[in-house]
Amino acid sequence: MTISNIQRRRFDSLIIGAGGGGLRAALQLAEADASVAVVSKVFPTRSHTVAAQGGMNAALANVLPDNWHWHMFDTVKGSDYLGDQDAIEYMCRAAPKVVYELEHFGVPFSRLDNGRIYQRPFGGQSQNFGGEQAARTCAAADRTGHAILHSLYQQNIRAKTHFFDEYFAVDLLKDEEGNILGAFVFDIHTGEELIIEAKTTLLATGGAGQLYRTTTNALINTGDGMGMALRAGIPLQDMEFFQFHPTGIAGRGMLITEGARGEGGYLVNAEGERLMERYAPNAKDLASRDVVSRAIETEIREGRGCGPNKDYVMLKLDHLGVDVIQKRLPGIRQTCITFLGIDPAEQPVPVYPTAHYTMGGIPTNRQGQVVVPVKDTPEEAVNGLYAAGECACVSVHGANRLGGNSLLDILVFGRAAANHIIDYLKENHYHRPMNEESIEKAYQRLHRWDDTGEGESVEQIRSELKLVMEKNCGVFRTQEVLDQGVKEVTALHERLTKARISDHSAMFNTARVEALELENLMDVALATVFSACARTESRGAHSRVDYPERDDMNWMKHSLYSLLERKLDYKPVRTKPVTVATFPPKARVY
């Protein structure tokens, strides 16, 4: 097969990713009669959005008084003032409408007795700008993500969206002026390559939890879209902000909710001490997530971890009694029994901080257009390229995401990007000429994995990367730890260029898919560790032992990491909302 034989298809709009973000955008476009192609490496309804069980936020005021402005305040505060206030205002205002649309698409939201949508309280939600607890999260029982994904998929089938299921996107295609022209993809079943030419391309490829050894994310979350953007010369924004949960099941990653500690569970080290008494004498085990996460890591670093490798601590719940556990924490009990063979009503559970959510990503404005600094302009739109969902950084989550705001983000900005694309298509009737050089580049990247001969295995490098990221860019961050991280990730990056796979066939070559995924993870790892190393303050999820305070004078700005020069740049936070007054930075206390 040579490049000239590769099949080419043309669409108005290409969407890479079939999670909630991609499918919401696709539906909007298909309904506007655009020809839409959606490419997904897994069957659409197996996208990671299916894992979101908790729900999504919208100020409907069905249970307690609420309005979008309070939701906006909570989100700005939650972001530790790194979120862009125009995008946050836009999202919070759009939230009720987006929920009603989902209802219309067939999402079976849980109901109150009066027939209205039920709303549950989540952490970080307040009434009246920091007052009483609010109840803002809408859910379809404990399967919200599943319900949203299935409804959107059905609607897309009805609207005749064209799906390329189990196709892998390798790279974006672009011309010399920087216009994005589509993508180079291949069919995972047959290995057949395909050039998709599109007037607009939307990246909706989700997060990068697989950067870390212990994560709540599925195996598919390898930051592919972020890698593609980096290689297309687009910097990634705010990658140092990665949300960790303190209590993941050690070695497995699944979450044990805060509820377990809320019910009276507590953490112990190898010596049987209640470790949180030392780190947070008042709040103890209910201290904030970053404090608990760092305490666990400190115990392990100082040799008080449990188990043969001393690399976790224990969460004790057995003192609560089997009745309380079965009644209040049935899911956690089942998970522990199923995966560990441990009943938390009888034995403590090994836990370790688990990587959960990628706050950073591909920089966009609130219309979903990808934006990059050009000369003195911090945000110039890249023609033909959009991003939405967890792979994007719009930035509504800033330094820290609130529970229930991510499903909202993917739907609001998937829809907003589609609306902008619809306008763009009205003005741009023709495809731009394809750039053959960029096809050649993508082709070479794919076929580099045909190289034979001696070389390290992809598996080996991947497991080392995940471990380095956990140790050197996880919850315990100092200059020394991060400098070491930069050194080690750089070395791994170099080693990957010489790695080999043993399968060189075309059909179902999953080894090659994994190699390409690791290349993406590696580029994203560089962005993460370089950005973390440079930021000498603590803000939201980026918390540094050696710089424990937030430093608004020097650091209220977004980081931008570029792959080519491996260099960092910065741009200001958009502190001006669309219609209301700015929320000025304050200490983030709850």
Place this chain on the structure above:
Amino acid sequence: MNAVSSMPDKKDSRLRWRCRRGMLELDLMLNNFIDREYDELDNEQKSLLDQLLDYPDQLLFDLFLGFMKSSDKDIDRLVSYIRKSVAT
């Protein structure tokens, strides 16, 4: 947990790709099962597994975590087998 191996057995690769799901719990459960038990399965069990992999993620989650039981006896037996293999 090791992700997909690079052995060029194509049937195996196809099956393994279908074990890539949207939820970590399912990834762990299915990949672990394939690694440990796949070679032991007879043809009937293999085709049953293929059938099971068509189920939506949320349903698999409920079956694997024991929140739900399949009324198809064969599927139920396979689910128990998969559940047993992960906890050991």
